[in-house]
Amino acid sequence: xxxxxxxxxxxxxxxxxxxxxxxxxxxxxxxxxxxxxxxxxxxxxxxxxxxxxxxxxxxxxxxxxxxxxxxxxxxxxxxxxxxxxxxxxxxxxxxxxxxxxxxxxxxxxx
Amino acid sequence: xxxxxxxxxxxxxxxxxxxxxxxxxxxxxxxxxxxxxxxxxxxxxxxxxxxxxxxxxxxxxxxxxxxxxxxxxxxxxxxxxxxxxxxxxxxxxxxxxxxxxxxxxxxxxxxxxxxxxxxxxxxxxxxxxxxxxxxxxxxxxxxxxxxxx
Numbered sequence: 462x463x464x465x466x467x468x469x470x471x472x473x474x475x476x477x478x479x480x481x482x483x484x485x486x487x488x489x490x491x492x493x494x495x496x497x498x499x500x501x502x503x504x505x506x507x508x509x510x511x512x513x514x515x516x517x518x519x520x521x522x523x524x525x526x527x528x529x530x531x532x533x534x535x536x537x538x539x540x541x542x543x544x545x546x547x548x549x550x551x552x553x554x555x556x557x558x559x560x561x562x563x564x565x566x567x568x569x570x571x
Numbered sequence: 572x573x574x575x576x577x578x579x580x581x582x583x584x585x586x587x588x589x590x591x592x593x594x595x596x597x598x599x600x601x602x603x604x605x606x607x608x609x610x611x612x613x614x615x616x617x618x619x620x621x622x623x624x625x626x627x628x629x630x631x632x633x634x635x636x637x638x639x640x641x642x643x644x645x646x647x648x649x650x651x652x653x654x655x656x657x658x659x660x661x662x663x664x665x666x667x668x669x670x671x672x673x674x675x676x677x678x679x680x681x682x683x684x685x686x687x688x689x690x691x692x693x694x695x696x697x698x699x700x701x702x703x704x705x706x707x708x709x710x711x712x713x714x715x716x717x718x719x720x
Contacts, residue, residue, distance in 0.1 A: 480587070482583075482586070482587075482615065483583045483586075483619050483623075484584055513590070513611070513612070513615070515615050515616060515619065516616055516619070516678040516680075516681055517619070519677050520674050520677060523672050523673075523674050524674055526672075527671075543604075543605065543608075544608050547608060547612075548612060551609060551612065551680075551681050551685060552677050552681055553680065553684075554672060556669070557669065557672055
């Protein structure tokens with residue numbers, strides 16, 4: 462898994478490629494927590510290059526969403542891959558995350 | 572019917588190889604791309620559960636996967652020697668609020684939503700988990716009709 466972040470004034474974008482599973486979810490969680498600790502409560506998850514998203518990764522998304530919403534923010538998705546979308550949908554979490562066709566629209570939603 | 576088998580030491584880093592084997596068997600079953608991924612996801616969740624809730628730690632024991640495939644059908648059988656752990660009990664899904672979504676039990680939810688049948692047996696100190704998936708494709712009868720016309 463590779464993970465990069467880009468911080469804007471009002472939004473932070475987390476871009477992930479590869480597998481988000483029990484092996485990599487700790488790194489995913491730590492990256493998000495660092496952004497939240499810096500005061501970024503509006504988060505865009507660019508999951509366009511994710512080819513496997515297990516329940517470990519889904520748990521991080523759900524807990525992160527809860528944390529930022531308590532601070533008035535939200536977690537949205539930008540152009541999630543078919544596989545990432547399928548994982549979210551199979552787990553029944555698709556109603557929780559707004560999804561935008563590209564990163565610009567996702568950033569602009571805040 | 573094609574049969575493939577692979578055993579791994581019960582480490583998280585080894586689970587991907589069982590997902591790969593599942594993918595190959597699902598291709599043999601002529602499943603769609605999305606169903607192939609769903610089956611890989613389910614087997615990954617089942618293996619995570621075996622390590623985390625069965626063995627309760629990595630590096631103890633093994634996990635063996637046997638995959639049987641025929642057009643439209645896939646049977647995945649996982650065997651392990653962990654203490655009894657039954658993931659075949661379908662998780663109850665109480666209505667949850669958007670502000671308080673579930674964070675536990677997602678793996679079991681995924682397994683039961685993806686697979687058509689989840690059967691658990693405990694035989695001779697082994698957990699045996701059988702996962703079955705059937706996918707009927709319009710293309711299969713058409714291909715057969717072409718071959719027989």
